Amino acid sequence: MAVREIRLFGDPVLRTKAAEVTTFDKELRRLVDDLADTMWEASGAGLAAPQLGVSLRVFTYFNDDDEIDHLINPVLGPFSEELQDGEEGCLSLPGLAFELPRPERVLAVGQNMYGDPVTVEGGGIVSRCLQHETDHLDGVLFIDRLDRETKKAAMKAIREADWAAEPPPVVRASPHPLFGRAT
Template identity: 40%
Template sequence: MASQPIVIFPDPRLRQKAEAVTAFDDGLRALADDLLETMRAAPGIGITGPHIGAPWRVTVLELTPGAVRIYVNPRILWQSDETARHEEGSVSMPGVSEIVLRPARVRVVYQTLDGVEETEEADGLLAVCLQHEIDQLDGIFWLQRLSRLKREMVAKKWEKRVVRGRTTILAK
């Protein structure tokens, strides 16, 4: 396991749709381990392959210490009409966050590291994180879920952080 450099916004790789995983092997397990180590080092609670420049549909979540969840090829099957607001950010844009409105509940289908298909229903923080990371796998950076005005405000805040050198850029 090794922490990897994080792709930093506005790198175009963050807007590319990730490829489906077809090989459920040691390489996939190594990628998941690297994602976990990188996420913890960032620190963060969720990360995807594209965040480290790996174009694969893999997401790792750790909402509480030690409770690691790995989703391979996840996709949303259903989302509630009810919505919820939650503060979101990204390991690719550290130190910047904003409130995002999303469906309150989702049903997700995914594969395990062994290729077994599973379905999971989620609400609360887990639902937010799944939607956020699946968006990233689909090439939708979280800023795209904001109004134009909020998106511009967040982008300006980010630019100031980068220009002032308050953000360590690990990779481009």
């Protein structure tokens, strides 16, 4: 278990569709633990594996019991027609948050770290997290879902952010097949 560096906007891994997890082993459980530790340390509500530079369909989030949970290979739907308003932020865009309507409720199916089937019905912040983190697994950032004017303001804020001037991290490939292909 370790706190790892979170990849920031501009890193190509954040725009790449993550690979499905097919191997449920000790290394996967270590990844879930690292995601949980990093999310906790960063005071996040959720964290996806691509945000740690690992292009796999895995994320952690706070569940309805306010405990850290995880979901692997998630598939979302159905979504409620009722929308929730609220600000949304992202650990890969630190310090920025923008209003983004999302469906109030969503059903998610996937697996746990042992490969067992999991079903999560989320409302409110859990619904928002499930959608946000699954977007990460598809290479989509929440700013992609903003209306035109808000997205324009978001891009301006990103260009002006202190962290935007930092050089991108060096990406090294893992020899273990679990970590997929380095970007």
